[in-house]
Amino acid sequence: MGIWHVYLGDAPDDYVASLQVPHGTTLYRRFPAWFLAATVGMMRSGRSAFVSNPGEISSTRVEFLWGVVTSCLIIVGRIFGNPGYRTGIGSRDKTRPLSLGHEIATKMAAKSVWRDAASRELFGRGDVAPDWAFALSRWPASGERRYVVMSYRFDKPVPSAEVLQAVGAWAARKGKELVVVTQVARDFEANRNLAKQLDIRHIGTENASLIDVERVVRGTYAEASIVLGNRIHGLILGAVDGAIPAIILGHPDLKVGRTLRTAGLELQEGLGEIGPDDVDAYLDYIEDHRNDSEDGVQCAGERLRRLSLEIGNALG
Structure with a gap:
């Protein structure tokens, strides 16, 4: 799938160490460096894609900013023929104007997949699929269910x-x-x-x-x-x-x-x-x-x- 550019922010070191990422993946702690690399990547005609991380969004100032960031990358990608995907997202609410960033991102994405039907109803578009954690393999059982x-x-x-x-x-x-x-x-x-x-x-x-x-x-x-x-x-x-x-x-x-x-x-x-x-x-x-x-x-x-x-x- 090519080279991944992944933003981690202040995620704990042991979390980072436990990630199973493809060879050649670049991990970023600093947002400006990641956003620059992501923007440049989405401008490479037909060669890139943006995939948002799963999780919960809400109508807060922080989430408004993340919605704007996501929208910008997806819009840049659409101009240059690169898709944007939003998968595994749940929404706590949708209150304007703070929800507008995520509303635009949802509208512009090539595919949006919500983790529950209520979130999809809030934003009015996209598919619904179970939380990604359901895709994990079962842990080996070692005895009775005690x-x-x-x-x-x-x-x-x-x-x-x-x-x-x-x-x-x-x-x-x-x-x-x-x-x-x-x-x-x-x-x-x-x-x-x-x-x-x-x-x-x-x-x-x-x-x-x-x-x-x-x-x-x-x-x-x-x-x-x-x-x-x-x-x-x-x-x-x-x-x-x-x-x-x-x-x-x-x-x-x-x-x-x-x-x-x-x-x-x-x-x-x-x-x-x-x-x-x-x-x-x-x-x-x-x-x-x-x-x-x-x-x-x-x-x-x-x-x-x-x-x-x-x-x-x-x-x-």
């Missing part, structure tokens, strides 16, 4: 103590251990405190490399029956590794359910903010539908592999 895993964000309220105690009681009745897993470093302190409050085990370290974090976290998911929380990529990785994602929240659901629905996991949306009396029935229901979850994950991975092949063929 855990019920919780993975919550540090910046969102968790369910009530009564609800979480009900989850622990359900796990005990099923002969499984309830644990808290930290997948993202900034969640560490909050998750460690949550584990202490519930008197259960916390799995995760604060300063480990990303490679070690992946090994520990995904190894745990591979032995989990259910993973619940609001850390969306915790739920997705858990699902990829054979656990069933459950949505039990302490706040209104803005994106978890709609992201999982795109992968065909409608039954996993559950009740969101449920009460302690609802926990048993909900967890019993999703455990009974394990095969549906596994089928959905498999189909999502196949859809993403087809999309990757389509874009790869277009890029040459």
Whole structure:
């Protein structure tokens, strides 16, 4: 596919070290250097393409600027016969004028692929495909599914103590251990405190490399029956590794359910903010539908592999 020019900004060093990039890829920490190289590249007639990174956008000043940058590169590319692709994007909202940058980029792109239907409806064009994390290979399982895993964000309220105690009681009745897993470093302190409050085990370290974090976290998911929380990529990785994602929240659901629905996991949306009396029935229901979850994950991975092949063929 030629030479890649990738902007990383202030991404952690271990993240950069873990990237599997093609030989000859140029990595940039400084935005001006990358933007200059990208602009020059998009001016090489019929020889380049721009591919945006997956992630969430919103109507903020920072995202407005990124939308303008993306629009500029895509427009330059259109003039010189070079396509622009926006894939794996979810939108929290669309409020003008701050959304205009991304609106223009979406309109001018050769292909836009959203990670959920609600985002596509906001912007009125493009396709929908599951989150790219569903394309990952399953982590090797090393034993029985003996855990019920919780993975919550540090910046969102968790369910009530009564609800979480009900989850622990359900796990005990099923002969499984309830644990808290930290997948993202900034969640560490909050998750460690949550584990202490519930008197259960916390799995995760604060300063480990990303490679070690992946090994520990995904190894745990591979032995989990259910993973619940609001850390969306915790739920997705858990699902990829054979656990069933459950949505039990302490706040209104803005994106978890709609992201999982795109992968065909409608039954996993559950009740969101449920009460302690609802926990048993909900967890019993999703455990009974394990095969549906596994089928959905498999189909999502196949859809993403087809999309990757389509874009790869277009890029040459």
